[in-house]
Amino acid sequence: MDITLIYPHLPLIFAGLMGISILVYVVLDGFDLGVGILFPLAPAEDRDRMIASIGPFWDANETWLVLAIGILLVAFPAAHGEILTALYLPVTIMLIGLIARGVAFEFRAKAQASEKWLWNRIFFAGSLITALSQGYMLGIYTLGLQSGFQAFAFGILVAICLTATYAAIGAAWLIYKTDGQLQANAISWMKKALIFTLIGMAAISIITPLASDRIFEKWFAIPEIIALAPLPLMSGLFFIFTYWQLKHLPDETERFSLLPFIGIVAIMVLGFAGLAYSFYPYIVPEKMTIVDAASAPESLLIILFGTAFVLPVIVGYSIFAYRVFGGKATELRYD
Amino acid sequence: MDPFILSRMQFGANITFHILFPTITIALGWILLFFKYRYNKTGDQAWMDAYFFWVKIFALSFAMGVVSGITMSFQFGTNWPGFMETVGNIAGPLLAYEVLTAFFLEAVFLGIMLFGFRRVSNRVHTLATFLVAFGTTMSAFWILVLNSWMHTPQGYEIIDGIAHATDWFAIVFNPSLPYRLSHMLLASGLTAAFLVAGLSALRWLLGDRTASMFKALKTGVTLAAILIPLQIFAGDLHGLNTLEHQPAKVAAMEGNWETKGNVPLLLFALPDEETRSNKFELSIPNGASLILKHEADGVVPGLNDFVAEDGTILHPPVAAVFWGFRIMVGTGFAMLFLSWIGSYYLWRKDEFPKPLAYLFVPMALSGWVATIAGWYVTEIGRQPWLVTGVLKTADALGPIAGGMVLSTFIAYLATYFILLGAYIFVVVRLAVKAAKSGDKRPEPDATGKPALPGATPNQASLPAE
Numbered sequence: 001m002d003i004t005l006i007y008p009h010l011p012l013i014f015a016g017l018m019g020i021s022i023l024v025y026v027v028l029d030g031f032d033l034g035v036g037i038l039f040p041l042a043p044a045e046d047r048d049r050m051i052a053s054i055g056p057f058w059d060a061n062e063t064w065l066v067l068a069i070g071i072l073l074v075a076f077p078a079a080h081g082e083i084l085t086a087l088y089l090p091v092t093i094m095l096i097g098l099i100a101r102g103v104a105f106e107f108r109a110k111a112q113a114s115e116k117w118l119w120n121r122i123f124f125a126g127s128l129i130t131a132l133s134q135g136y137m138l139g140i141y142t143l144g145l146q147s148g149f150q151a152f153a154f155g156i157l158v159a160i161c162l163t164a165t166y167a168a169i170g171a172a173w174l175i176y177k178t179d180g181q182l183q184a185n186a187i188s189w190m191k192k193a194l195i196f197t198l199i200g201m202a203a204i205s206i207i208t209p210l211a212s213d214r215i216f217e218k219w220f221a222i223p224e225i226i227a228l229a230p231l232p233l234m235s236g237l238f239f240i241f242t243y244w245q246l247k248h249l250p251d252e253t254e255r256f257s258l259l260p261f262i263g264i265v266a267i268m269v270l271g272f273a274g275l276a277y278s279f280y281p282y283i284v285p286e287k288m289t290i291v292d293a294a295s296a297p298e299s300l301l302i303i304l305f306g307t308a309f310v311l312p313v314i315v316g317y318s319i320f321a322y323r324v325f326g327g328k329a330t331e332l333r334y335d
Numbered sequence: 336m337d338p339f340i341l342s343r344m345q346f347g348a349n350i351t352f353h354i355l356f357p358t359i360t361i362a363l364g365w366i367l368l369f370f371k372y373r374y375n376k377t378g379d380q381a382w383m384d385a386y387f388f389w390v391k392i393f394a395l396s397f398a399m400g401v402v403s404g405i406t407m408s409f410q411f412g413t414n415w416p417g418f419m420e421t422v423g424n425i426a427g428p429l430l431a432y433e434v435l436t437a438f439f440l441e442a443v444f445l446g447i448m449l450f451g452f453r454r455v456s457n458r459v460h461t462l463a464t465f466l467v468a469f470g471t472t473m474s475a476f477w478i479l480v481l482n483s484w485m486h487t488p489q490g491y492e493i494i495d496g497i498a499h500a501t502d503w504f505a506i507v508f509n510p511s512l513p514y515r516l517s518h519m520l521l522a523s524g525l526t527a528a529f530l531v532a533g534l535s536a537l538r539w540l541l542g543d544r545t546a547s548m549f550k551a552l553k554t555g556v557t558l559a560a561i562l563i564p565l566q567i568f569a570g571d572l573h574g575l576n577t578l579e580h581q582p583a584k585v586a587a588m589e590g591n592w593e594t595k596g597n598v599p600l601l602l603f604a605l606p607d608e609e610t611r612s613n614k615f616e617l618s619i620p621n622g623a624s625l626i627l628k629h630e631a632d633g634v635v636p637g638l639n640d641f642v643a644e645d646g647t648i649l650h651p652p653v654a655a656v657f658w659g660f661r662i663m664v665g666t667g668f669a670m671l672f673l674s675w676i677g678s679y680y681l682w683r684k685d686e687f688p689k690p691l692a693y694l695f696v697p698m699a700l701s702g703w704v705a706t707i708a709g710w711y712v713t714e715i716g717r718q719p720w721l722v723t724g725v726l727k728t729a730d731a732l733g734p735i736a737g738g739m740v741l742s743t744f745i746a747y748l749a750t751y752f753i754l755l756g757a758y759i760f761v762v763v764r765l766a767v768k769a770a771k772s773g774d775k776r777p778e779p780d781a782t783g784k785p786a787l788p789g790a791t792p793n794q795a796s797l798p799a800e
Contacts, residue, residue: 303428
């Protein structure tokens with residue numbers, strides 16, 4: 001087989017890999033960040049357990065962001081510069097948020113009781129800042145990296161929506177990983193966060209096509225509108241299903257405690273699919289397509305080989321780690 | 336404000352802050368594996384106590400390294416988009432392989448290494464420790480491949496101003512890789528060895544006489560004593576390799592302006608680029624010629640060879656490279672004397688004199704000093720190039736405003752100073768706490784592992800598995 005036959009498809013393959021990395025990141029680190037965002041709502045005695053529910057995972061979860069930005073960097077160098085210089089300030093704010101969140105874990109674990117309040121606040125602030133800046137960047141990016149008040153306002157809207165989504169998935173994770181009063185609290189947090197998520201996603205779905213004629217065309221032409229109708233309809237069904245499920249929790253047997261998490265992941269996947277469809281074939285909206293921005297095929301092929309071999313292994317040992325720390329979260333100890 | 340110099344200072348600050356922590360964790364991972372191996376072999380709980388103390392410092396250092404590393408991957412794009420646009424076809428796959436073969440491995444197994452001792456079998460826990468150490472080393476390998484390629488590029492061709500790979504073997508095993516990789520891994524070994532020795536010496540001074548403290552002390556001092564002669568040897572070879580491929584850097588390291596024979600080794604001087612000469616020279620005759628050419632009249636390149644006819648300076652800033660080199664070498668010799676004297680007392684006399692303990696404590700951070708000084712020599716020494724002969728640093732800068740870079744630079748600096756202070760404070764306090772409490776450990780249960788403390792009522796009711 002002639003290996004060069006794959007060359008024309010490489011940009012799309014890598015766009016797909018990057019999309020998957022981003023999706024896995026927002027789901028996995030989404031629940032870490034969500035737990036951080038919910039942190040101040042919990043009474044002090046529940047906070048160690050909230051940390052314990054994400055402690056062994058957060059670092060690996062954050063690595064999916066490194067992979068996503070890495071793919072953008074290596075597969076689409078031209079787009080990478082364009083996007084990141086345009087988002088210079090929010091990127092910096094996000095990075096400082098990520099730094100604060102990441103180190104707060106470790107410092108908190110080694111702090112004396114009298115200092116914990118400080119690292120609790122840094123953990124919360126870092127998680128919140130990260131979530132808000134990621135949402136803001138998503139909003140600005142969606143509108144084609146424009147500046148001006150409208151883009152700013154839309155950025156703020158998406159920032160709030162994504163933060164609510166993270167809070168919802170964080171609460172869903174706590175429902176799965178904890179029990180008792182903390183679980184009961186998480187159920188009520190998730191109900192509220194879910195409403196904000198719904199409002200935010202609906203607003204974005206309405207505003208995006210109005211702001212961009214191209215996106216409007218992609219969604220509302222015939223027959224696309226019929227083929228695409230299941231996307232918003234299924235999202236709506238999952239919202240109803242998840243909310244209904246929350247009404248019936250907590251449940252003595254714990255058989256259904258993972259369902260809210262599955263529900264919110266489904267909602268996120270559908271929302272992500274909608275966004276991806278809107279952007280395609282652009283990697284910098286309205287400016288640069290996936291094909292225009294791609295690296296040389298020889299270099300992409302080398303990465304593809306590595307990815308094809310290594311990614312399944314990564315998924316395998318990640319699942320192993322989740323199984324090791326499976327079940328309800330218990331105290332984390334080094335010794 | 337000039338966005339170029341500000342971006343350089345910002346990236347320099349980030350990478351300086353970042354390298355502090357991988358320099359510790361790359362080697363500390365292997366030291367922890369050694370503690371675990373000794374525990375498995377001897378069953379002596381003191382090795383496991385040493386492991387549990389040092390794994391906390393490993394965890395803290397690892398987290399600091401992760402968060403500061405993510406910052407850099409973004410700064411490639413925010414400040415230096417020209418880098419990936421020009422050499423992305425080569426840098427890209429190398430960075431991708433670092434993420435795929437190293438980052439995930441270390442991040443995933445770190446959780447099991449830190450918190451899994453009671454949840455997995457002893458064998459799996461040892462394996463997790465090994466995989467984390469292996470992952471950090473793989474990460475060092477890939478990033479040093481890229482860094483070495485930026486110093487001594489080969490295996491590529493330029494088409495329309497963009498580098499394309501022609502020979503991956505030549506790219507990965509470029510001329511400076513073997514020297515740079517050994518030099519850096521040994522630097523990491525020394526940094527971790529002196530950290531372990533210095534912090535153990537602090538515990539000793541605070542009255543700690545536990546077996547675990549002595550085991551760590553002896554491990555640190557001995558490791559340092561073994562690695563430092565290897566490092567001096569590797570460093571010398573690296574210098575000769577640099578002379579071959581980047582003579583301007585060596586000229587700046589030696590503070591030598593004119594190409595000639597019988598060049599002295601300068602112990603002290605103030606290089607002045609205005610007058611293109613040195614002030615207050617203190618030197619050993621023929622020293623530089625002897626070191627670099629192994630002959631008293633060996634010809635050593637001079638900085639004046641690297642000035643274009645129109646007066647453009649094509650060599651790196653002299654004073655920074657000159658002094659960085661001297662600080663690194665000076666620290667190296669201090670390491671040599673202290674670690675050998677320490678080994679002599681610990682192995683021959685079986686004692687640890689108090690003055691020696693006082694010397695080891697400040698040397699706990701000597702690895703940081705030498706590593707940063709050395710990195711400044713090699714990275715500032717590559718200027719004005721970002722990729723030697725391919726891309727100038729100034730040409731990689733993105734379209735960003737100076738004021739914006741300044742504000743983020745200040746924000747990063749403030750963050751880093753606070754975190755560095757907090758890190759040192761917490762590490763010292765962990766040592767003080769350990770010295771005061773001794774080796775407290777839960778009673779072992781039937782499986783031989785220390786017993787799980789009873790779950791408190793508000794803790795989870797379901798077991799882990």
